[in-house]
Amino acid sequence: MKLLRQTNAPAFRKIISKWLLIILLMYCGSLHAQQESSQILVNESFMGKTLINILDELSAQYQLTLDYDKKDIQNRVMTAQFFNDEPIENVLSKLLEGQEVHFTIAGDRKIIIRKISEVLIKTYDPSKFNFTLTGKVKDRVSGETLPFANIWVKSTQKGTSTNQDGFFTLLNVPSDTSTIIIQYMGYLTKELRLYPDLLSGPLVVEINPISAELEEVVITDRKEHIMRASEGISTISISPAQLTALPSLGEKDIFRSLQLLPGISATNETSSGLYVRGGTPDQNLVLFDGFTVYHVDHFYGFFSTFNANAVKDVQLYKGGFGAKYGGRTSSVVSLTGKEGNTHKFSLSAGISAISANATLEMPFADGKGSFLFAGRRSYTDIIKSGLYNDIFDLFNEDEDNGNGGFVGRGGGRGGRFAQTTIEPAFFFHDLNTKISFRPSSKDIISLSFYNGQDNLDESNDLNSDNLGGNFGGNFQFQNSTTDITKWGNVGSSLKWGRQWNDRLYSNIVLAYSNYFSDRDLFSETEITRSDSVFNVIRGTVEDNDLKDFTLRLDNEYLLNEQHSLNFGTQITSNNIDYNLALNDTLNVLNRNDEGLVTAFYIQDSWKPTPQLTIVPGIRVSYYDVTEQSYFEPRLSASYQLNDKIKLKGAWGKYYQFVNRIVREDVTQGSRDFWLLANDITNPVSSSIHYIAGVSYETEDFLFDVEAYHKEMDGLSEYSLRFSGPRSRGFDELFFEGSGYARGIEFLLQKKFGKFTGWVGYTLGEVIHEFPELANEPFHALHDQTHEFKIVNSFRLGNWTFAGTWVYATGKPYTAPIGGYELTLLDGTTSNYNSVGSKNSLRLPDYHRMDVSVTNNFKMGQATAEVGLSVFNLYNHTNVWYKTFEIIEDDVITTDVNTVGFTPNIFFNIKF
CATH class of the missing domain: 3.55.50.30 (Phage tail protein beta-alpha-beta fold)
Known part of the structure; x- marks a missing residue:
């Protein structure tokens, strides 16, 4: 031999x-x-x-x-x-x-x-050489399959990863006594030596979650915590199970954690949406089990709509993403929901300063199927906690209550006759359910459902008596206001995944998504003077309803060790309604949009050498509204220079057919709504990504640098701000622009050990150009030149201590310079502000520190954790935005500040 x-x-x-x-x-x-x-x-x-x-x-x-x-x-x-x-x-x-x-x-x-x-391995000589290894990776405790786990042959460069359903194929394994390594975020890294009897069928590898460690087990394996950034180009993986290690404002939050990464803004306390490399939240494709989520905010954006207890895996593509994904111009966030425990019944529950949650998992059909239910509801309509009051006061500080300026803060020149405080009724809830069934070792069928909604009621009845009399005897008034707002998402998907053979895997998904936002504001005021009585009626009705029906087929075909093909097709039908009406008489905008996008893509992951990977791809979309085809070529490459250094780059063209339009209103604050692009009032938007980077990685540390340049076209804004009296109708107040975003990101991460974390720095610039709104290019509202983040986590026995610190330079804003009166289309007059140069001023720099401590312990057969987190530890005053009033030609400026020192206690238990 x-x-x-x-x-x-x-x-x-x-x-x-x-x-x-x-x-x-x-x-x-x-x-x-x-x-x-x-x-x-x-x-x-x-x-x-x-x-x-x-x-x-x-x-x-x-x-x-x-x-x-x-x-x-x-x-x-x-x-x-x-x-x-x-x-x-x-x-x-x-x-x-x-x-x-x-x-x-x-x-x-x-x-x-x-x-x-x-016992066994040493008794076998290899019987197979250069063979194909297929199998799946599972959670040892729950039996769930694990997506995007890394598998490679020890001491070689042969490797692969599991797909979204946990299946993998590894070609040309040297022998059936080779050692393979399996690594997944939040789990112990595992080394498994193969032997012939183990490979009588597809290999099933079970790995242990870090949270399942037992006191009597001596752990010597390496662990990865929370985040992995070393795979792919501009790609980040997050472990939802480990997010409790990070400080939070009140909830373990996936999107808030993503904001701590370089290239993503972390200063948007009032939005869980991601501002990725100069993009806005609507430019991110957010997928949950295959259906699109259009709005990711709960509670004015302080929490995201996703319950971390119902999420198994998170993949973030900050740019340069492959041809599989389309319809967005900035980034992709793909979330895979938990399937449920296939071994035994499991129940967990938790409570925090804002909400309570419960998760139920149970197997059926002899472990071939599983069911998951996860529900969460705030109790802010029942108990007004300190955290709730801090957040709501932040939004209520500058709200116009619709009372014509008689109550609360008035707009324009209206002044303030009196002021009162409204006690709102507010709560949010979300629900995740998922049924998974595996009729064979090659098939998985799942049905996923999500429903989340926020409800806000600021209705009130007021009169001059409970505000201190008749204001000097001039008049008295009575006011009745109905102000109800609801917004939320509903989504569902039916998915069938099948491994046809060792080389071909297919996924077919039928998905439905619905985003809705409804506001009904109606105010009637009766004013009684000594010689007359008259009524003032004001109101706003704003409804936005978006429906998305999608059928998608994705295929993965492993041609050989050098070529891995991905190809598929997608059909998406959208129906979007938007209506904005003022005072029951003025219909500002009424749109009913329907459109169909049909797309096909193909992509090849080509490895001409073990060190070099080239991924060319193209996506072709036909949009029936414009009756045009859109070609989106993509290309990325990486080169492993040596064991530690990797060079990488990406380029791609991207189109977006569903756009969130910003409705700028200086006096009432900017709101937004979704519309389909039509190339008339609002164009199809597009972007081109250029990315180059290098990473240096050792066993314990990763140093990563990426530079990016993003060209943007077809940007839209809807503005009720006038630079002077004009005759164009409200449906013509759409403005088209372009722009670019560029920057460089640095990441230093400690990956393993009791002490883990990362330091991130971003130097960036976002420039927009709207010729009809500004005479010259201007910095976008979310532009920040410098952003610096430190994230640390330290494990000591059952205790976890964590801290984050964020610093960023101030964002731009626009200030008024005077006011004027304008006659509207219905013949009425209204006061407007005359504003200065767009976004020519800057808010003060932003910084804050958050800390937390968590203890894990056992309660009989149950496991539990209790923790304390503090948001904005040193109570720094950060300015959210500024408000303005013009009184006698003087501009009065008010700073609206974000949340200060805010503690939160939480408790979770799992049976």
């Missing part, structure tokens, strides 16, 4: 002879032991007991000698029952199923349990 020729032959033969003797003795012993063990029949119930306790009971009840090391056993809770005189070897086989151990009945009622790597 070649192996014998390369090794000291006598010594090698001696080792082989020794192991053959051991195997022979074990085999002979097992023959004798099987005769004896066949008389050991078990009749026991082990419901709710841990595996180690069961082994101890078996040892005592049946006079067995069990020889094993507790650190080799994953001590999970069992639900096994044996009532039919079950032979001991069958009992042990069932109890130890999924464990990486092998048992031998050695005689004298002695049973030896050893790790597979210690």
Whole structure:
């Protein structure tokens, strides 16, 4: 044999002879032991007991000698029952199923349990060479498959990753005794040595989540926490299960955590949306189990709509993303929902200063299926916590209550006659359910549903008596205001994934999504003077309803070790209604848009050498509204210069057919609404991405630098701000612009160990050009030149200490310079502000520090965690925006500040 020729032959033969003797003795012993063990029949119930306790009971009840090391056993809770005189070897086989151990009945009622790597591997010579390895990666505790886990052959550059359903194919594995390494965010890194008997069918690899570590197990494997940024170009992976380690404003929040990454703005306390490399939240494609989510905010944006307890995996593509994704011009966030525990019933619950949540998981169909239910609801309509009051006061500080300036803050020249405080009724809720079924080892079918909604009621009844009399005897008034706002998302998807063979995998998804935002504001005021009575009626109705029906087919075909193809098609039908009416008489804008986008894409991941990967692709979309085809070529490449240094770059063209239009109103604040592009009032938007970077990675650290330039065209804005009296109608107040964003990002991450975290810095610029709104290009509202972030997490036993610090230069804003009166189309007059140069001023610099401490502990058979987090620890005053009043030609400026020092306590328990 070649192996014998390369090794000291006598010594090698001696080792082989020794192991053959051991195997022979074990085999002979097992023959004798099987005769004896066949008389050991078990009749026991082990419901709710841990595996180690069961082994101890078996040892005592049946006079067995069990020889094993507790650190080799994953001590999970069992639900096994044996009532039919079950032979001991069958009992042990069932109890130890999924464990990486092998048992031998050695005689004298002695049973030896050893790790597979210690007993079996050394007894096998390889029988296959350069073979194809297929399988799936699963969570050992819940049985869920894990998407985007990394698998590679140790000491080689051969590797792959699981797809969204947890399946993988690895070509040309050197031998069936090779060692493979499996790594996934928030889980222990695992080394698994293959052996022929293990590969009789598709390989199922189970790995342990960090949260499942047991006190009696000595952990020596390496861990990855929270975030991984070393894979792909502008690609970030986040572990939702580990987000409790980070400080939060009140909820464990996925999108708030993403804001701590370089290239994404972290100073938007009132928006969970992502401002990625100069883009705006509507330019991000957000997918949850295959359906599109159009609005990601709860509670004015302080929390995102996604319950982290219902999310299994998060993939963020900050730019240069592949041809599989389309319809957005900035970035992609792909979230995979949890499927539910396939092993046993599981229940968890939690409470914080804002909301309470519960998650239920249970298997069915003998573990082939699972069900998940996750619900969350704020109790802010019942209990007004300090955190709730801080947040609502922030928004209520400058709200015009629709009372014509008589109550609250007036607009324009209206002044203030009196001021009062409204106690609003507000709450939000969201619900996730998912049913998954695996009819075979090659198929998975899932049905996912999401519903989230915010409800705000600021209705009130006021009169001059409860505001201090008749204001000097001039008049009295009575006011009745109805002010109800609702907004939310509904989404659902039906998905079938199938592995047709070792090389072809397909996913077909039928998805539905609905975003709605409804505001009904109606105010009637009766004013009584000494000689007259008259009524003032004001109101605003603003409704936006967006429906999305999508059918998508994605295919992955592994052609050979050099070429991996992705191809598919997508059909999306959109129906969007928007209506804005003022005072029941003035219909400002009424749109009903329908459109169909049909797209096809193909992409090849080509590895001409083991060090070089080139990914060319193209996406072609046909949009029936404009009756045009849009070609979107994409190209990315990476080159592994050596073991530590990787060079990378990407370029791509992107189009967007559904746009969120900003409605600028200096006096009432900017609002936004969704419309379909039509190339008449609002164009199809587009962007071109240019990205180049280099990363330096060791076992413990990653240093990554990426520079980007993004050209943007077809930007839209709808403005009710006039630079002077004009005759154009309200439906013509759309403005078209272009722009660019450019910058450079730095990331230094410590990946492993008790102390982990990262430092990020972004130097960037975002320039917009709207010729009809400004005479020259201007910095966008979300432009920030410098942004610096520090994120740290330290684990000490069951305690986790974490802290974040964010610093950023101020954002631009526009200030008024005077006022004027304008006659509207319905003949009425209104006061307007005359503004200065667009975004020519800057808010003060922003910075804050957040800290948290979390303790994990056991409560009987349950696990629990309790924690304290503090937002804005040193109570720095950050300016959110400025408001303006013009009184006697003087501009009065008021700073509206963000939330100050805000503590939050949370408690979670899992049964």
